[in-house]
Amino acid sequence: MLLERGPFAGSKNMYGGVVYPRILDQFHPNWWEEVPIQRWITRRSTMVLTATQAMTVDFRTQAWGEPPYNGATAYRPDFDHWLAGKAEADGAVLVTSTTALGLLRDEAGRIAGVRTDRPDGDIHADVVIACDGVNSFLAKEADLFGPGQTEAGNYTVGVKETIALPKDVIDERFGVRDREGVDIEILGGTGGVNGGGFLYTNLDTLAVGVVLKLPALGAQPRRPEEIIADLKAHAAIAPLVEGGTIVEYSAHLIPEAGRSMMPRLTTDGMLVAGDAAAMCLAAGIWLEGVNFAMASGIYAGEAAADALRAGDTSAAGLAGYERRLGDTFVLRDHEKLRRAPGLVLSDRVQHHYPQMIANVVERVFRVENPRPKPGFRRIVREERKRAGIGLRDLARDAWAGIRSFG
Amino acid sequence: MVLVSRRPEWPEISFEERIGTTRFDVHERAHIVVDGSVCTDCSTRECIVACPANLFVPTADGGIVFNYEQCFECGTCYLVCNREGAITWTYPEGGHGVVFART
Numbered sequence: 166m167l168l169e170r171g172p173f174a175g176s177k178n179m180y181g182g183v184v185y186p187r188i189l190d191q192f193h194p195n196w197w198e199e200v201p202i203q204r205w206i207t208r209r210s211t212m213v214l215t216a217t218q219a220m221t222v223d224f225r226t227q228a229w230g231e232p233p234y235n236g237a238t239a240y241r242p243d244f245d246h247w248l249a250g251k252a253e254a255d256g257a258v259l260v261t262s263t264t265a266l267g268l269l270r271d272e273a274g275r276i277a278g279v280r281t282d283r284p285d286g287d288i289h290a291d292v293v294i295a296c297d298g299v300n301s302f303l304a305k306e307a308d309l310f311g312p313g314q315t316e317a318g319n320y321t322v323g324v325k326e327t328i329a330l331p332k333d334v335i336d337e338r339f340g341v342r343d344r345e346g347v348d349i350e351i352l353g354g355t356g357g358v359n360g361g362g363f364l365y366t367n368l369d370t371l372a373v374g375v376v377l378k379l380p381a382l383g384a385q386p387r388r389p390e391e392i393i394a395d396l397k398a399h400a401a402i403a404p405l406v407e408g409g410t411i412v413e414y415s416a417h418l419i420p421e422a423g424r425s426m427m428p429r430l431t432t433d434g435m436l437v438a439g440d441a442a443a444m445c446l447a448a449g450i451w452l453e454g455v456n457f458a459m460a461s462g463i464y465a466g467e468a469a470a471d472a473l474r475a476g477d478t479s480a481a482g483l484a485g486y487e488r489r490l491g492d493t494f495v496l497r498d499h500e501k502l503r504r505a506p507g508l509v510l511s512d513r514v515q516h517h518y519p520q521m522i523a524n525v526v527e528r529v530f531r532v533e534n535p536r537p538k539p540g541f542r543r544i545v546r547e548e549r550k551r552a553g554i555g556l557r558d559l560a561r562d563a564w565a566g567i568r569s570f571g
Numbered sequence: 572m573v574l575v576s577r578r579p580e581w582p583e584i585s586f587e588e589r590i591g592t593t594r595f596d597v598h599e600r601a602h603i604v605v606d607g608s609v610c611t612d613c614s615t616r617e618c619i620v621a622c623p624a625n626l627f628v629p630t631a632d633g634g635i636v637f638n639y640e641q642c643f644e645c646g647t648c649y650l651v652c653n654r655e656g657a658i659t660w661t662y663p664e665g666g667h668g669v670v671f672a673r674t
């Protein structure tokens with residue numbers, strides 16, 4: 166049984182966003198023929214912004230525009246609804262408009278189902294899979310988080326505008342055709358709050374938004390919609406979004422701290438998956454969570470089925486879940502990138518390096534004849550000092566970067 | 572010609588219009604309750620600037636007025652507020668609250 170508190174699966178869900186559905190290959194070969202996506206990402210840009218400058222690394226490949234594809238923009242209300250339909254076709258019973266209020270326990274204190282807000286709404290189950298998202302009250306009630314893991318500092322809030330523009334205008338502005346799409350990740354551009362920005366192309370809308378660090382957002386004066394307005398007004402962004410109409414405004418939390426905030430994933434009678442277990446990978450150049458949620462959900466389902474067959478749904482009987490996670494990208498990517506979130510949200514990466522890089526590039530390409538071109542090394546040294554970055558910090562961050570991303 | 576960067580042009584949009592673009596199927600029970608008596612001696616007031624739906628409104632006498640109706644159910648407010656007991660936070664009744672469409 167699949168419980169969903171919204172009127173349909175996907176109705177409560179918001180993200181950037183780009184989905185990476187390759188995990189579905191094994192269950193639904195040729196999923197791309199029916200998945201309700203907006204555009205296939207064939208162009209990916211990473212943009213570094215300062216108040217008046219922008220430096221973009223822009224990559225394009227036609228390979229991502231044909232099967233088996235790579236990523237696609239999609240509306241979650243469409244995508245999640247479709248995915249839930251797949252689960253139903255495979256025998257799951259989807260019960261919508263039903264909120265799980267808490268856990269049921271048997272005489273021995275083991276988790277034995279959930280209480281819902283329906284009349285006579287107790288649902289008894291041998292295994293509960295808590296995939297109730299970033300706020301997971303089920304994982305909290307089961308006491309699976311360690312001290313400090315659910316502190317505000319481990320979260321960011323994502324706020325976005327869906328902006329309508331005619332398809333041909335989007336095609337022209339972003340240099341794409343047909344179902345080709347663009348993914349722009351933005352470092353800088355969030356004013357005094359550490360975080361980042363994003364701009365994605367849907368068929369006839371753009372998704373423009375910011376991801377803002379908590380609790381810092383609350384300790385400064387700019388509101389989220391003002392920070393988005395500033396980003397949209399940036400000289401590098403304005404020509405892309407100008408003239409569009411806001412057709413939806415939305416917000417959602419992100420568990421940002423990766424591995425360090427993951428709760429215990431298994432307890433007697435319960436598994437925790439997806440954002441409920443902080444499995445979202447938010448590491449600067451990557452922002453992935455839907456694929457982690459789908460994969461962990463698959464592995465939780467398989468482990469639960471094994472445990473039911475073996476007649477042992479204790480934590481020991483459910484151990485196949487973490488074994489599967491550990492063998493696959495779900496925990497491996499998180500292990501590898503466990504230092505990345507802290508590095509990406511540090512002041513140097515957020516403010517000092519973008520300023521330094523942009524100034525270096527500006528000077529390298531500025532022609533000030535009759536003066537000869539200055540040496541590259543000298544420019545870097547001067548701009549590093551101007552941005553207030555010590556050599557030792559630079560070396561330490563470079564090493565941390567290599568260890569985090571290498 | 573002098574090239575100055577101009578403020579880009581798009582229609583000014585009030586917060587009411589902005590939040591009006593999103594659908595909310597409001598239930599009569601308030602799923603989030605703010606205890607204004609705890610707020611009166613809060614000097615930091617993170618909720619006011621952080622709530623993306625702008626639902627925490629300061630009053631002249633130092634209190635907070637909160638209206639649950641157009642809420643994203645995101646959780647930002649209970650995370651940024653450090654005062655025990657100020658915010659009682661639950662999800663709305665099944666089938667109610669925010670309904671996203673193109674997110």
Ligand SMILES: Cc1cc2nc3c(=O)[nH]c(=O)nc-3n(C[C@H](O)[C@H](O)[C@H](O)COP(=O)(O)OP(=O)(O)OC[C@H]3O[C@@H](n4cnc5c(N)ncnc54)[C@H](O)[C@@H]3O)c2cc1C
Binds near residue numbers: 296456
């Ligand atoms: C701004 C932003 C940008 C992002 N960009 C990307 C991106 O580009 N690509 C990407 O892959 N990921 C992205 N992510 C991350 C991604 O959205 C999440 O990692 C992903 O949604 C996690 O899926 P989930 O199923 O675990 O949780 P959710 O998507 O939150 O789903 C939880 C579900 O459980 C339901 N639910 C919750 N509580 C209850 C309850 N008590 N009873 C019944 N039902 C309940 C909810 O209604 C919801 O349907 C982004 C996130 C944000 C906020």
Ligand code: SF4
Binds near residue numbers: 616
């Ligand atoms: S809700 Fe919390 S942060 Fe907001 S005013 Fe009240 S006590 Fe302060």
Ligand code: SF4
Binds near residue numbers: 603623
């Ligand atoms: S849950 Fe989010 S939208 Fe709702 S009141 Fe709290 S901060 Fe505002």
